[in-house]
Amino acid sequence: MATSVKVSGASETVLAIDSVTRAFGSRTILNGISLDVRKGELLGLLGPSGSGKTTLIKLITGIDRADRGDIRLFGERMPKLAMLNRIGYMAQSDALYNELSAKQNLQFFGKLYDLNGARLESRIQAAMSMVDLLNHLDKPVAAYSGGMKRRLSLAIALLHEPELLILDEPTVGIDPVLRLAIWQELLAMRDKGTTIILTTHVMDEADRCDRIGLIREGRLTAVDTPEALKRMSGKATIEEAFIALGGGAGQ
Numbered sequence: 001m002a003t004s005v006k007v008s009g010a011s012e013t014v015l016a017i018d019s020v021t022r023a024f025g026s027r028t029i030l031n032g033i034s035l036d037v038r039k040g041e042l043l044g045l046l047g048p049s050g051s052g053k054t055t056l057i058k059l060i061t062g063i064d065r066a067d068r069g070d071i072r073l074f075g076e077r078m079p080k081l082a083m084l085n086r087i088g089y090m091a092q093s094d095a096l097y098n099e100l101s102a103k104q105n106l107q108f109f110g111k112l113y114d115l116n117g118a119r120l121e122s123r124i125q126a127a128m129s130m131v132d133l134l135n136h137l138d139k140p141v142a143a144y145s146g147g148m149k150r151r152l153s154l155a156i157a158l159l160h161e162p163e164l165l166i167l168d169e170p171t172v173g174i175d176p177v178l179r180l181a182i183w184q185e186l187l188a189m190r191d192k193g194t195t196i197i198l199t200t201h202v203m204d205e206a207d208r209c210d211r212i213g214l215i216r217e218g219r220l221t222a223v224d225t226p227e228a229l230k231r232m233s234g235k236a237t238i239e240e241a242f243i244a245l246g247g248g249a250g251q
């Protein structure tokens with residue numbers, strides 16, 4: 001099975017990952033990952049727990065550095081601090097100030113991205129509307145539920161209208177109705193040209209991605225459209241295709 005899939009076509013390449021390897025101690029966590037992502041593409045990373053999805057995302061954002069191989073974001077070799085303004089990153093665990101209100105959190109992160117005044121205010125309204133938290137702007141984050149914190153983290157990632165959104169399990173703990181609404185917003189952003197990379201364990205979410213990258217034990221075992229993955233595996237659903245293509249239980 002192919003360990004890398006290169007995308008051809010006229011669209012601009014936003015992210016180019018070439019033969020990336022990352023080890024922690026004697027354990028190789030990512031092994032020879034190559035992948036290109038185009039502008040306006042929604043790519044889902046799917047893999048068992050511990051397969052290396054978050055590790056790969058940290059390399060893409062520049063939080064961590066590959067041992068071997070090359071990652072280029074907007075043509076620049078990562079890690080590079082100046083790229084941060086162009087990325088919106090939502091980590092798996094929420095990085096929020098609990099003692100501050102949601103609005104104060106948004107103002108703090110907005111200022112890091114050089115948002116101020118009326119522009120900051122209108123972006124706060126738009127991002128909090130998207131995650132249905134407008135009525136909870138002044139509440140301290142300590143009084144938020146787990147799902148509300150996820151939604152606030154998503155609003156923060158969207159705040160500065162980044163060209164590339166990187167979301168690590170964005171809909172965990174979010175109820176199905178709001179999850180659907182958030183997906184509609186993500187697809188609308190994608191349609192306007194935002195590139196989105198997300199990890200998920202939810203199969204119907206994977207099915208909505210333009211392409212899915214299947215990760216198994218640190219290797220990219222397949223990258224293709226949901227339809228092609230189903231066809232390739234001879235299975236009717238992404239869940240079955242995922243298992244057939246080597247995505248069974250991890251650690």
Ligand SMILES: Nc1ncnc2c1ncn2[C@@H]1O[C@H](COP(=O)(O)OP(=O)(O)OP(=O)(O)O)[C@@H](O)[C@H]1O
Binds near residue numbers: 029047050052056
């Ligand atoms: N800083 C680190 N030091 C040592 N081991 C690490 C470190 N970060 C990750 N690992 C290990 O790398 C492996 C892959 O972890 P990673 O978080 O990338 O998996 P994942 O696919 O995102 O899993 P999940 O779906 O459960 O979030 C795990 O075995 C993890 O324990």
